[in-house]
Amino acid sequence: MSGAGAVAFADLVERVFTEFDGRYGATRIAGVLTERGTPTNKQAVARVLRARGLSARRLPLPRAELNTRVVSLFFAHDCAFGAERIAVVLARQGVAVSESTVANILRANGLRADR
Known part of the structure; x- marks a missing residue:
C-alpha cells in the first residue's frame, strides 16, 4: 500500500481506534x-498505531467488580491461588491490578490461600 491508499487505511485504523475509546489494540482493530x-x-494495524503514536489503554475495573472477580477467582481455583497468582490471571484477562491490591481484597474478605 502506498500513497493515498496508505493514508486512507491509516485514517480508517485511527477512526476505529477512536470509536472504541482507545481500548482496542491491533488485533481487535484488525x-x-x-x-x-x-x-x-x-501487523499492518500495529504499524499504523505505532506511526501515529497510539496505544490501547487498560482501564481499571470499578472496585466492587474487582472485588467480585478476585473472590470468584480465589474460589474457582479451590482456594489455592494467593494474591500473586490471582494478579497474574487478572493481567492475562486484561485487568490492570497490582498484587498488593489483590492481597488487600483477599484480606478484607478474610481469605487466605491453602498451602
Missing part, C-alpha cells in the same frame, strides 16, 4: 476492519 469489509492483519 478484526473490526475485516468484519467491515477491509481485510487486513494485525
Whole structure:
C-alpha cells in the first residue's frame, strides 16, 4: 500500500481506534476492519498505531467488580491461588491490578490461600 491508499487505511485504523475509546489494540482493530469489509492483519494495524503514536489503554475495573472477580477467582481455583497468582490471571484477562491490591481484597474478605 502506498500513497493515498496508505493514508486512507491509516485514517480508517485511527477512526476505529477512536470509536472504541482507545481500548482496542491491533488485533481487535484488525478484526473490526475485516468484519467491515477491509481485510487486513494485525501487523499492518500495529504499524499504523505505532506511526501515529497510539496505544490501547487498560482501564481499571470499578472496585466492587474487582472485588467480585478476585473472590470468584480465589474460589474457582479451590482456594489455592494467593494474591500473586490471582494478579497474574487478572493481567492475562486484561485487568490492570497490582498484587498488593489483590492481597488487600483477599484480606478484607478474610481469605487466605491453602498451602
